[in-house]
Amino acid sequence: xxxxxxxxxxxxxxxxxxxxxxxxxxxxxxxxxxxxxxxxxxxxxxxxxxxxxxxxxxxxxxxxxxxxxxxxxxxxxxxxxxxxxxxxxxxxxxxxxxxxxxxxxxxxxxxxxxxxxxxxxxxxxxxxxxxxxxxxxxxxxxxxxxxxxxxxxxxxxxxxxxxxxxxxxxxxxxxxxxxxxxxxxxxxxxxxxxxxxxxxxxxxxxxxxxxxxxxxxxxxxxxxxxxxxxxxxxx
Amino acid sequence: xxxxxxxxxxxxxxxxxxxxxxxxxxxxxxxxxxxxxxxxxxxxxxxxxxxxxxxxxxxxxxxxxxxxxxxxxxxxxxxxxxxxxxxxxxxxxxxxxxxxxxxxxxxxxxxxxxxxxxxxxxxxxxxxxxxxxxxxxxxxxxxxxxxxxxxxxxxxxxxxxxxxxxxxxxxxxxxxxxxxxxxxxxxxxxxxxxxxxxxxxxxxxxxxxxxxxxxxxxxxxxxxxxxxxxxxxxxxxxxxxxxxxxxxxxxxxxxxxxxxxxxxxxxxxxxxxxxxxxxxxxxxxxxxxxxxxxxxxxxxxxxxxxxxxxxxxxxxxxxxxxxxxxxxxxxxxxxxxxxxxxxxxxxxxxxxxxxxxxxxxxxxxxxxxxxxxxxxxxxxxxxxxxxxxxxxxxxxxxxxxxxxxxxxxxxxxxxxxxxxxxxxxxxxxxxxxxxxxxxxxxxxxxxxxxxxxxxxxxxxxxxxxxxxxxxxxxxxxxxxxxxxxxxxxxxxxxxxxxxxxxxxxxxxxxxxxxxxxxxxxxx
Numbered sequence: 162x163x164x165x166x167x168x169x170x171x172x173x174x175x176x177x178x179x180x181x182x183x184x185x186x187x188x189x190x191x192x193x194x195x196x197x198x199x200x201x202x203x204x205x206x207x208x209x210x211x212x213x214x215x216x217x218x219x220x221x222x223x224x225x226x227x228x229x230x231x232x233x234x235x236x237x238x239x240x241x242x243x244x245x246x247x248x249x250x251x252x253x254x255x256x257x258x259x260x261x262x263x264x265x266x267x268x269x270x271x272x273x274x275x276x277x278x279x280x281x282x283x284x285x286x287x288x289x290x291x292x293x294x295x296x297x298x299x300x301x302x303x304x305x306x307x308x309x310x311x312x313x314x315x316x317x318x319x320x321x322x323x324x325x326x327x328x329x330x331x332x333x334x335x336x337x338x339x340x341x342x343x344x345x346x347x348x349x350x351x352x353x354x355x356x357x358x359x360x361x362x363x364x365x366x367x368x369x370x371x372x373x374x375x376x377x378x379x380x381x382x383x384x385x386x387x388x389x390x391x392x393x394x395x396x
Numbered sequence: 397x398x399x400x401x402x403x404x405x406x407x408x409x410x411x412x413x414x415x416x417x418x419x420x421x422x423x424x425x426x427x428x429x430x431x432x433x434x435x436x437x438x439x440x441x442x443x444x445x446x447x448x449x450x451x452x453x454x455x456x457x458x459x460x461x462x463x464x465x466x467x468x469x470x471x472x473x474x475x476x477x478x479x480x481x482x483x484x485x486x487x488x489x490x491x492x493x494x495x496x497x498x499x500x501x502x503x504x505x506x507x508x509x510x511x512x513x514x515x516x517x518x519x520x521x522x523x524x525x526x527x528x529x530x531x532x533x534x535x536x537x538x539x540x541x542x543x544x545x546x547x548x549x550x551x552x553x554x555x556x557x558x559x560x561x562x563x564x565x566x567x568x569x570x571x572x573x574x575x576x577x578x579x580x581x582x583x584x585x586x587x588x589x590x591x592x593x594x595x596x597x598x599x600x601x602x603x604x605x606x607x608x609x610x611x612x613x614x615x616x617x618x619x620x621x622x623x624x625x626x627x628x629x630x631x632x633x634x635x636x637x638x639x640x641x642x643x644x645x646x647x648x649x650x651x652x653x654x655x656x657x658x659x660x661x662x663x664x665x666x667x668x669x670x671x672x673x674x675x676x677x678x679x680x681x682x683x684x685x686x687x688x689x690x691x692x693x694x695x696x697x698x699x700x701x702x703x704x705x706x707x708x709x710x711x712x713x714x715x716x717x718x719x720x721x722x723x724x725x726x727x728x729x730x731x732x733x734x735x736x737x738x739x740x741x742x743x744x745x746x747x748x749x750x751x752x753x754x755x756x757x758x759x760x761x762x763x764x765x766x767x768x769x770x771x772x773x774x775x776x777x778x779x780x781x782x783x784x785x786x787x788x789x790x791x792x793x794x795x796x797x798x799x800x801x802x803x804x805x806x807x808x809x810x811x812x813x814x815x816x817x818x819x820x821x822x823x824x825x826x827x828x829x830x831x832x833x834x835x836x837x838x839x840x841x842x843x844x845x846x847x848x849x850x851x852x853x854x855x856x857x858x859x860x861x862x863x864x865x866x867x868x869x870x871x872x873x874x875x876x877x878x879x880x881x882x883x884x885x886x887x888x889x890x891x892x893x894x895x896x897x898x899x900x901x902x903x904x905x906x907x908x909x910x911x912x913x914x915x916x917x918x919x
Contacts, residue, residue: 206771210775211771211774211775213917213918231777231778232777234775234776234778235777238775239775245768245772246769247691247694247695247769247772248698249695254694257680257681258687258690258691260681261682261683261684261686261687262684262778263776263777266681267680267681270681
């Protein structure tokens with residue numbers, strides 16, 4: 162579903178990500194862990210088509226994002242760590258906006274919105290302007306908008322940050338459900354316990370370089386993911 | 397002393413966020429190097445000073461011919477103050493209240509009075525260039541006409557520095573009052589927009605309908621202008637003291653009073669409209685373009701600053717067009733004190749329509765206004781071309797229908813013939829396309845995403861200034877064609893101007909498609 166091939170990105174001559182390659186297959190929940198500034202967000206932004214890059218390639222479902230960004234974007238959804246969205250729209254208007262952009266069928270929308278609205282306890286807030294939402298509510302709304310168009314690839318940057326325990330639990334279940342239906346998820350997180358329990362694959366990035374990747378069980382062996390991570394990223 | 401140091405630091409930190417000057421930004425990719433930006437800015441300032449000098453010297457000579465050269469400084473001070481009031485009254489929301497780093501700023505161990513004073517001083521600094529550009533050339537013109545008085549010139553420099561304080565305070569008071577009254581209503585933003593337009597229109601109409609409309613009316617409407625003249629050129633100590641007291645006193649009192657009630661006022665003014673009627677979930681679907689267009693329209697009308705700053709031209713045009721139906725020609729002559737006023741106005745209707753449209757540069761800040769939401773636009777499966785077209789469409793929808801309707805009203809009001817009507821419509825529509833497309837292009841070339849108050853991109857960004865400036869130049873195309881080809885008739889000159897403008901617009905659109913899309917992808 163996602164192939165990152167020798168991807169590098171520099172900012173003012175300094176490499177933020179250096180020659181990174183990995184593959185996320187359908188059904189994978191792929192965790193991406195690393196220190197602050199390690200290059201996780203840069204990689205996720207490049208995969209989502211937000212960030213231009215010169216070296217390497219990123220293939221989404223067989224299509225290079227460099228060659229046909231639009232068709233790649235139609236198959237995925239990206240949620241940043243701090244989802245700033247249009248504060249002048251109501252939650253419902255925002256969902257309609259996303260539904261129209263992804264051309265979600267009219268009769269598919271309401272059941273989806275009702276279902277995710279209930280699960281994230283957002284239904285009653287949908288008629289309010291986004292400007293009145295808390296950080297967590299915005300996060301839930303953006304998650305709902307992502308699930309609305311059923312992406313084949315879901316990219317999440319620190320998705321659990323700001324979510325209440327119930328919403329975090331709901332998100333984990335929805336992630337599992339998505340992947341059981343053949344989609345793939347690639348997400349960054351600092352919550353290693355969640356990554357350990359949720360992900361079937363893990364990649365560790367340090368100073369822009371991929372230092373470990375593969376099946377979670379193989380990466381951590383007999384140790385906890387936290388111990389492995391600290392060992393791998395020790396200076 | 398400590399608070400004073402804090403105030404200086406506060407202004408230093410906030411200054412680059414309010415002023416869209418490329419060389420004040422650190423660590424950003426810049427279109428032009430710092431030195432080139434500084435040279436361009438200096439050249440533009442010199443150009444404005446030169447234009448201002450030509451105007452004030454011309455007016456001074458005109459006043460001299462009727463034996464009233466003494467009015468020049470008073471007139472300049474009045475014009476500068478009115479201009480400052482006009483451009484400040486709708487900045488209050490966004491600069492003093494409801495700005496983005498409000499929570500952070502108020503969490504700092506600072507007195508509220510210091511915060512308010514800092515924000516008011518930012519408004520003062522924004523307006524100081526207007527005072528400088530008007531008052532320095534006026535002082536020199538006055539000296540050239542009436543004789544050099546170095547002491548008066550020096551006092552003029554000092555007086556000029558204080559000049560923006562009172563109109564800024566006055567505008568702040570009006571802005572707060574308008575926003576406060578509007579906040580009592582359910583559709584507070586709409587009420588706020590209507591109030592501001594009404595205040596501005598009344599402000600424009602008072603000199604004429606008050607039976608004045610003469611140079612003396614300046615001091616009657618705005619006595620500070622006369623006081624300025626007495627203080628600076630008359631060198632009357634009492635006038636100097638009163639002038640300083642009024643300028644600094646009003647500013648200080650407003651800062652003090654507002655500081656005391658800052659939190660309460662801000663809460664009242666910036667309250668979010670919640671608790672809309674719960675609507676049943678309805679399945680509605682539209683095309684991606686329609687979704688983008690609707691989003692843009694909602695964005696536009698959600699911001700009082702955006703509507704007031706870009707909508708005034710079309711409101712003025714519409715009010716004038718409606719008024720033309722009811723004002724008989726001899727009334728206009730009496731009102732404006734210009735012989736045969738209706739005929740004179742009729743000659744310049746295409747330019748008036750074009751100026752009004754050129755002021756409506758909605759697209760020139762539409763890319764910058766994406767701000768922190770840019771990630772969403774870029775991550776969605778949308779071509780840059782479609783995003784551009786939705787932004788251009790909003791600008792066109794806000795101008796073209798009004799150009800058509802207002803031209804019809806003007807046609808009836810002024811009794812235009814068919815060719816005159818068509819030429820006004822054609823020129824108005826072509827400038828509407830020019831403003832919409834060039835504005836977007838300027839914004840792509842000169843974006844500003846890291847704003848803390850939207851007013852900095854709506855009102856003060858380089859893209860908006862460039863759009864308005866070139867729009868005004870385009871509005872004068874008929875005059876330019878006439879001066880190059882004096883043999884052609886006014887109608888033919890307008891036709892040539894319209895075709896020329898349409899051709900320029902088409903080239904800009906192609907450039908937008910080719911370069912703009914690449915640039916958008918690189919943000």
